Amino acid sequence: MQQSSGPQVFGFMLTDQFSLIAFTAAIEVLRLANRAAGRKLYEWQLYSADGKSAVASSGVAVSVDRSFRDAPNMDAVVVCAGVDVQLIDHRDLITVIRRLNKFGAALGAVCTGTYVLAKAGLLDGFRCTIHWENRPGIQADFPDLDFGDELFEIDRDRFTCAGGVAAADMMLSLIKRDHGEAVSSAVTDQLIHHRIREASERQRMDLRTRLGVADPKLLRVIALMERSIERPLTIAQFARSVALSPRQLERLFLKHLGSSPNRHYIGIRLTHASQLLRQTRMPILDVAMASGFSSASYFSQSYLERFGHSPSAERKAAVG
Template sequence: MLTEQFSMIAFTAALEPLRLANRATGRKLYDWLLFSEDGKTAEASNGVRVGVDHGFREAESLDAVVVCSGVDVQQLDHRSLIAVVRKLVKFGAAPGAVCTGAYVLAKAGLLDGRRCTIHWENRPGLQADFPDLDVGEDLFEIDGDRFTCAGGVAAADMMLSLIKRDHGEVVATAVTDQLILHRVREASERQRMDMRTRLGVADPKLLRVIALMERAIDRPQTMEEFARGVGVSPRQLERLFLKHLGTSPNRHYIKIRLDHACQLLRQTRMPILDIAMASGFSSASYFSQSYLDHFGHTPSNERKAAV
């Protein structure tokens, strides 16, 4: 099921392992059909149009249904897709999602009581809209007949795991070799790269402080508390940030919280004051001024641009 602006990399990463499983065994282990809203074409977020077999409403008698979505998933009208997916699941189809497709399954009520995952950038928005959902940070989640994964090539990891489950390790290994992958990543592996690599720093105390900051977004701590948490003085903390990141710890902490707020503004309908509080700002005016100073525009303008 290809939604408007679906992720091309997630789509191909999900489909190609199935094709290669057929090729590796010389048997038709998997078959698939492509669906879009109008039954004509589906346009990916990179502008490429993909021909499809049918419209959403024509889907019937499927073993599994996989929703492939992409950017701005929260802004689109998924009512017709949700109705079809619910019908298919009622008659035995296993529901799955790649990239942001988990948002559609959540809106359909098909992830209630199940563990799921989504692209790390969309996780705050999914949790804000569905606070009772069990959303993990893993590459993919297979919970019973529900399967979801993050964006990018995580779809390939999930499909390789499903191939291994259904047809054994020999087939999954052959497909992995064809994909020129060195190994199948485990579901429990994190989506984002190691913080040391992401930030380009190696100082263990600095990395520990930043990890603490990323876990203390809605309930801010002082720099004294962070410094005490890693066994340094506030002055030493200032020196660490200036030396390795060229900024102060306070500025870096505010950036982490503002980036979090930006995702909520783009992905949810939460009131701006609620987003301010969820990002650790005690007043709307302070939040708005901080946002303007960092991004060059206000939270209200951010939300208008996202609609």
């Protein structure tokens, strides 16, 4: 971001159902930076679609200064979004952020705000990231964009993060870049955050922690399952990848997870399908194929058994 003689002005664009924790993590870092520096490094204003209070996904209402349309030129824009971002009409916001960008504003996003920047065509040629749960949907909608798995990405005048407390790490990194390590370290101490996490750190807990298992062969197979969704492998192929027989692999899964390898694998693929159904407008057959199911009837049956409702019911609930 370009440095000016006065404070850098940030505009936080709060969409309907925005993530309160991601917004708060971002804005509080700026407040604490001013306190640590003993002078005003940053100013900010809040905006909503209609200029009235914006309601977060938690139901908390946050007062704003102006509507999107009334936003003046500023140094940086931060789009704060949350659940069901793809179902909201962002036309006014997109018009505004395109205008602000033309006048030199850097563009940022927390949580699913990345989707709005992508829809505006403002991430072309930039590396970016989004919350892991929303990555399958946004990659389906914008297959040509460069999405990573990182906590946050700062690429020239674009900065995006996965949401949650990763918003604090991203803003701390911006402060460190613009105002030095002394200020960023002081803010980190105030947050009792211990350290600024690197952008490249994982969004999710590693498999060992997430599943509560330590067997290296089991973990390798599950990691391979999570990478092999659209083009499924057979259980025999998974077993060969860790020098086991299918029967040995079956025993390993039953011992540590209480489930067969096939059932666990189908669960991974159905979870992926559920994300696509809720986050995209892909036809249900395309969702089935993108999740490794070649038969629509088998996909529907498996989905019903797993979630208690059909793929079409999932889609209907998501859009309506």
